[in-house]
Amino acid sequence: MISQIFSLAFLAQTIRITVPYSLASLGGVYSERGGVVNIALEGIILNGAFCATVGTYYTGSALFGVICGIAGGLLTALIHAVVSIHIKADQIISGIAINLFAVGITKFVLEILFHSSSNSDRIPGLPHIHLGFIENQPDVARLLGNPLVLLTIIIVIASQFIIFKTRFGLRLRAVGENPEAADTVGISVTLYRYYGVLISGVLAGLAGAWLAFDQHSFTDGMSAGRGYIALAAMIVGKWNPLGAAAACLLFGFAESLQIQLQGAGLPTQFIQMIPYVATIIVLAGFIGKAVAPGADGVPYEKEK
Amino acid sequence: MPYAIELLNITKRFARTVANDNVTLRVQSGSIHALVGENGAGKTTLMETLYGLYQPDAGKIRIHEKEVSIRTPHDSITLGIGMVHQHFMLVPPLTVLENIVLGAETTSHALLDLRKTTAEISELASRFGLSVPLTEKVENIGVGTQQRVEILKAIYRKADILVLDEPTAVLTPQESVQLFRILSELKEEGKTIVLITHKLNEVMAISDHVSVMRKGKIVGEVETARTTPQDLAQMMVGRPVLLRVEKGEKKPGGPMLVVNDVSYVDRRGIGVLKNLSVEIASGEILGIAGVEGNGQSQLAECIAGLLKPTSGSITIDGIQIVGLTAHEVFARGLAHVPEDRIKRGLVIDMNIKENMILGMHAQQRFSSRLALNRKAITENARLLITKFDVRPMDPEAIARGLSGGNQQKVIIARELSRNAQVIVASQPTRGVDIGGIEFIHRTLVQARDSGKAVLLVSADLNEILSLSDRIAVMYGGRIVKVFPDNKVEESELGLYMTGSKGNAAQEAQGD
Numbered sequence: 150m151i152s153q154i155f156s157l158a159f160l161a162q163t164i165r166i167t168v169p170y171s172l173a174s175l176g177g178v179y180s181e182r183g184g185v186v187n188i189a190l191e192g193i194i195l196n197g198a199f200c201a202t203v204g205t206y207y208t209g210s211a212l213f214g215v216i217c218g219i220a221g222g223l224l225t226a227l228i229h230a231v232v233s234i235h236i237k238a239d240q241i242i243s244g245i246a247i248n249l250f251a252v253g254i255t256k257f258v259l260e261i262l263f264h265s266s267s268n269s270d271r272i273p274g275l276p277h278i279h280l281g282f283i284e285n286q287p288d289v290a291r292l293l294g295n296p297l298v299l300l301t302i303i304i305v306i307a308s309q310f311i312i313f314k315t316r317f318g319l320r321l322r323a324v325g326e327n328p329e330a331a332d333t334v335g336i337s338v339t340l341y342r343y344y345g346v347l348i349s350g351v352l353a354g355l356a357g358a359w360l361a362f363d364q365h366s367f368t369d370g371m372s373a374g375r376g377y378i379a380l381a382a383m384i385v386g387k388w389n390p391l392g393a394a395a396a397c398l399l400f401g402f403a404e405s406l407q408i409q410l411q412g413a414g415l416p417t418q419f420i421q422m423i424p425y426v427a428t429i430i431v432l433a434g435f436i437g438k439a440v441a442p443g444a445d446g447v448p449y450e451k452e453k
Numbered sequence: 454m455p456y457a458i459e460l461l462n463i464t465k466r467f468a469r470t471v472a473n474d475n476v477t478l479r480v481q482s483g484s485i486h487a488l489v490g491e492n493g494a495g496k497t498t499l500m501e502t503l504y505g506l507y508q509p510d511a512g513k514i515r516i517h518e519k520e521v522s523i524r525t526p527h528d529s530i531t532l533g534i535g536m537v538h539q540h541f542m543l544v545p546p547l548t549v550l551e552n553i554v555l556g557a558e559t560t561s562h563a564l565l566d567l568r569k570t571t572a573e574i575s576e577l578a579s580r581f582g583l584s585v586p587l588t589e590k591v592e593n594i595g596v597g598t599q600q601r602v603e604i605l606k607a608i609y610r611k612a613d614i615l616v617l618d619e620p621t622a623v624l625t626p627q628e629s630v631q632l633f634r635i636l637s638e639l640k641e642e643g644k645t646i647v648l649i650t651h652k653l654n655e656v657m658a659i660s661d662h663v664s665v666m667r668k669g670k671i672v673g674e675v676e677t678a679r680t681t682p683q684d685l686a687q688m689m690v691g692r693p694v695l696l697r698v699e700k701g702e703k704k705p706g707g708p709m710l711v712v713n714d715v716s717y718v719d720r721r722g723i724g725v726l727k728n729l730s731v732e733i734a735s736g737e738i739l740g741i742a743g744v745e746g747n748g749q750s751q752l753a754e755c756i757a758g759l760l761k762p763t764s765g766s767i768t769i770d771g772i773q774i775v776g777l778t779a780h781e782v783f784a785r786g787l788a789h790v791p792e793d794r795i796k797r798g799l800v801i802d803m804n805i806k807e808n809m810i811l812g813m814h815a816q817q818r819f820s821s822r823l824a825l826n827r828k829a830i831t832e833n834a835r836l837l838i839t840k841f842d843v844r845p846m847d848p849e850a851i852a853r854g855l856s857g858g859n860q861q862k863v864i865i866a867r868e869l870s871r872n873a874q875v876i877v878a879s880q881p882t883r884g885v886d887i888g889g890i891e892f893i894h895r896t897l898v899q900a901r902d903s904g905k906a907v908l909l910v911s912a913d914l915n916e917i918l919s920l921s922d923r924i925a926v927m928y929g930g931r932i933v934k935v936f937p938d939n940k941v942e943e944s945e946l947g948l949y950m951t952g953s954k955g956n957a958a959q960e961a962q963g964d
Contacts, residue, residue: 316558316565323544323555330542333506334556334606335527443545451506 159405161292165363167401168301169194172356173379174386174393175308176349181388182312183345184325184338186446188244189229190353191376192251197222197357199255202367203262205272214272215297215358222354223347225251230346234339237448248376256369269367297359304352308390321345325442328449338449353379385432387439396431403427455518457482457614457645458503463512465498472498473509474669480614480662482517485636485646487656487677490666490689491886492856493844496649497539499666500616504536505529516614530557532614535607539618539649541599545592549585550574553606577608581638582631597628604635615639616647621655622884625745625912633659651689651886653682653696654915665689690888698919700898705734705922709906710756710875715765717751717930725751726762727930735874738897738907740921740939741932742914744950748930749910750792753879756908757789758782759797769875783812788873790864792880792910798864799852806834806848809867837866842892858889865893869900876900879910894920914943928952 173190180187197218204210204217225247232243256266263269277294292298312318323331324341332338353376360375361367379393382400386392403424410420458480465473472495480486488496502509505523514521516532523529529536543552550567553574559566571587578585583601591599600620607615617636621629636646636659648660656663657677665673665688673688686694710733717726725748733739743749754760756767758779767775774782783789791797799808810819810830819826819833834848841862843855852860861881868876878897882890897920901907911917917924917939924936926949933955948954 310564314564316560316563319547319551319555319558319565323547326544326546327542330544330552331555333504333526333536333538333542334610335525335530336556440546 157289161289162405163401166404167398169356169359170379170397171394173353174382174397176352177380177383179345180349181445182325183321183342184444185233185346186240187349189247191372192248193222193225193353194357194376195251195372196225197354198361199367201358201361202269211275218358219351219354223350226346226350230343234342240446267369271365275362305394328444384439454481459515461513463509465509471669482645483643484661487660487663488649492858494666495669496666530610533612534614535612536616537603543591549602550587596623614645618649653685698894703737703922705737708732709735711768713766715762718763725930733906735904735906737922738901740909740917740924742917742946743927745912747927753877756877786874788868788871788876790868790878790881801853804849804851806830808852808863809834841866858885861885875906877908
């Protein structure tokens, strides 16, 4: 039974779940490292998924769809950035508003374009790169050869360097930890906070695009709480790109375990608990105290 | 000599107040210029305007005899101006090195080139005697080191004008001496230094010129060699000030606070207090002198019930207080003016009237069964505000917005209004201006005259010498010497404080 569960198909399932979590979670890292709490990730994912679907549906081009998904995420994040950074409104409220707005607007346009309140028409999936090996397992080969999977891995590793080894990352962290200090050495707090939030828009938009291509359509409310889980993973990962991605992998693993075990005769209520119990154990047992960036969620007032 | 800085007719208004009112200040190139004045006189605002953090409503700025427009700190850094703010502008989780280069990073292929920078900074550091651990995180280093990081930050940006805002407020006497050596070095190198302070001995010791500010205006400008602390104090406050404390003979009663054989081992297993015994009688002030970090803070906190001694006993008027909560200790007659007024003395985002009843909020006069008695609380605040001269005189004012001196007055007002028998005052005048210090000192002497036992912990030897009836010196968690009066030379105290005297005998006896 064990070998049945931990098969290549199980691996594929885990990756499928982990990719959008990771992208959104990294988005959270960029935004919060810069000092802006971004619970709007949920809405950004949803809008990204919708835009990717529409873009692909009307052009037939998956690449154009991905670009549309990113653009949708970017625009949604821009709303959050303006409200949080310029207007200095409460970032949680802005995030909730955006999430509610995303649910409404996608449903509204879905009706107009596809005459359905639940899902869009079918779109093609992403083309995949032929890897040469495991071609006898077409599903797995298609997944591992998926350009977005490869891109996600690259983004995770690159982000670790960007946040900790580059000038941009140093400044972004400074702005999120102590914006006053950054300001006094001539760094524009506003500019770097915009960068952080907008990058989170790109990444969460990409996460949305993944969901759309994975399901070959847009369905109403398809982000299904992934933005919030991504935020939880970001915290478990202590606001580090590698940590956040590892936490996402853990969540992805627990979730696919849950899916696999559903046919195994155990009470479903217990099985459904797995991802959450895993989270609690990891949080309580192994991670230790996760400390948020010092000025996370606090608007920067220049003249007090 | 040419001027490095000329601030001409600067006016800066905030919502309700005029912080700088037509201020003109000229600083000669290559000199150390002291800018003195009480808290709230507008010194910091003026310098932050120079640094580009504020835009003046009127006036001109000239740097090295050229008119300039400074809109952001970026502009002022480009002009060679560096500022060490009173509250350090460092990013705690970043390393010292990262903090120094932040905003002026050297990169190669988009990555930070920290190796090249390290060499450059180490060279600067050794040239000016600014030793800092470059790879340590700022959150793990002491305030004295943090200040050196701030100075290095400015020098690394090639600042030739350096503004320091109350740099010694957080330093021990030893660290201050070291800082002044560094400032002299910098002056030797031709840098221009503006020193904001309200400590007149510092002004006399190191500056070439002094400008005095009061209520947003410059009220005097003199060569340091041609003035006296007395004159400066009068200019600052606007009336004659007593720099010495006036107090009569002590009339001590019986022992009130008795600390007997107290030891305290901290969480890391280090013995911070070692078999310490001390007695304070009612009607006397016992001053505890010592270099910070020798257990003074822990002694005060053990007495206040904030720490539990590992062994030993502490009694107030014969009643054992070890093991009681802070609240219960208060009820047994203790008042505590904590060392860290922001963290422990106040709830910083509450207003004055609320802060003035902390710990007494449950008393019948301030609360009925269900709700607080707002009228009584406001009345209490009005009374104390008047008696202790707190500014602003508004019970609703939020503590965060008050100057350090006024925050301290709120705490002292509250603690003395408890009518306690024992007063533990830790660093009661740190960061407080001259007028405030005079008032706080007078208040403590009055408390002693009315029969209270006062334990004064201070890093300021002047304060210890002028207020205390007896002086105890702490070193390495022990009291190494008790002087029966305050007729001691500073240098003599220094020998005991640094362990050069008195310790060997104790070691032999104690361990």
